[in-house]
Amino acid sequence: MGAAYLVIYVADYEQAALLPLPGAGVPGRQALSMEGTLGGLAYRRVDTVRAARAEPLAPLWIPVLDGVERLGVAEVGFTAPPSEELLADISALLALTAELIVVNGAYSDFFARVRRRKLLSLAAEIQWDLLPPLAYGADRIVITGGLEPAYDIGGDTFDYAVNGDVADLMVLDAVGHGLPAAVLASVAVGAYRHARRNLLDLPDMCHEINEALAQQFGNSQFATGVLARLDLETGRLRWINAGHPPPLILRGSSLVRPPACSPARPLGLQETKAVCCDLRLEPGDRLLLYTDGITEARSPDGQYFGEARLIDFVTTAATHGDPAPETVRRLMRRVLAHQADRLQDDASLVMLEWRAGTEAQLLA
Structure with a gap:
């Protein structure tokens, strides 16, 4: 050549x-x-x-x-x-x-x-091997995820799958740190994939994860998380919040609060089957699922990163035309910098864009 x-x-x-x-x-x-x-x-x-x-x-x-x-x-x-x-x-x-x-x-x-520029912890090695690709794009959807601290991540993880007209997502925060949290997260992700591949609906998927954690770890260990399912044709979004920060929906530069919907107990502690929340996205909407390590990252002078900074960062990036994968990469670097590169808790985030109009740019 x-x-x-x-x-x-x-x-x-x-x-x-x-x-x-x-x-x-x-x-x-x-x-x-x-x-x-x-x-x-x-x-x-x-x-x-x-x-x-x-x-x-x-x-x-x-x-x-x-x-x-x-x-x-x-x-x-x-x-x-x-x-x-x-x-x-x-x-x-x-x-x-x-x-x-x-x-x-x-x-x-x-x-x-x-x-690797430095050694991964054993927990991080396990978590990275569990992850799907950090970015996925098709003609109606873009999904991007990020994890920090990348070399020492423990209990945070995420997973997704796109099958025909259905996109499934999960963000998970296992209690604890290090290897015990990674083992707990591994069981949860395995149960999630098992239930998803058996074509179970969201409440039944949540129940399968809950039972797997309860049977393996008792009531001393648990995980918070959000399970979501999006119909790519209609934009109908259903989700279950298991003791986790609620999803954020960004429409242009505005935050759209989901309708009131009671969260379920954390996974591993549920006594009854969880109930789905439901709304319909509009074309161009961005759905953010994240763990509290994002919003609760604290600067040396005690300031939380917070929801407002998270929303402002993502909307500004969209205004500047930044694609989703670069937005998430820069966001995770910003969260690290806010806490002087020493996160006290794992931080993870998944961003889904539905019919945003920028898919062709990524797929070109």
Whole structure:
């Protein structure tokens, strides 16, 4: 293809740095920050970035995507400016490369080792292996999630699945910290997937999770969470709040409060089957499911991050045209910075956009 060299970088678990993949004949490179570098700019914008200098071998920086999930970027050096046709071929090659990374990562530790800038705790190792892709996009929906502290996450997790015209989501906060919380979350996610794949409705799914936790851990351990189901055709949203912060719905720059709906007890402590809450989304709405580690992140001077900051950040990002995956990445960095990079509690968030009109931008 006329390229003099090519280097693949993968994002670390925090999505704060890009780490080069080594290989025979690959030029030696250092890690790149997401901020203040051309590689980071290509990752953040999900767009090809050209180096400003005109000398030979000035590189192009091209995102490496698996679907809409950003795996990293490629640095490609050419001896002459590439044509648009050649750029399209390079992008196709990188799409295949992304598939190889994902497929090989399922049975090799190579990419998982490269991605870590520091040791993961055992609890974090378990949680990352439980997660679905951090970003998913189709013609009517975009789902994006984030977790912090990425290298030491314990009891927070999320899961989702899109089957035909139905999207299912869950955000979970297991009581405690570290390995015990990760084990509790693992059982909850396993029970959730088991019930979901058996085509159970939301109250029955919630009941299955509750019973699994109660039988395995007794009444001393539990998890709060939100289970939600969205009909992609009609926008009908049903959810169950199990002792958790309620969902937030953003419509343009406004917050839409869900109708009054009593929460159920936490998962593992329920004595009766939970009742669903119900409303209808409008095209363009963004649904936020989050754990209290987001809003209760406290700055060194004692200020909570709070719901208002969360809403303001997401609506401002939408006004500026930031895609959902970059919005969530930046939000998690902002929450960390608010607490001086030392979270006292796990923090996780899932954002769902329904018929927002920006899906084609991600899918291009």
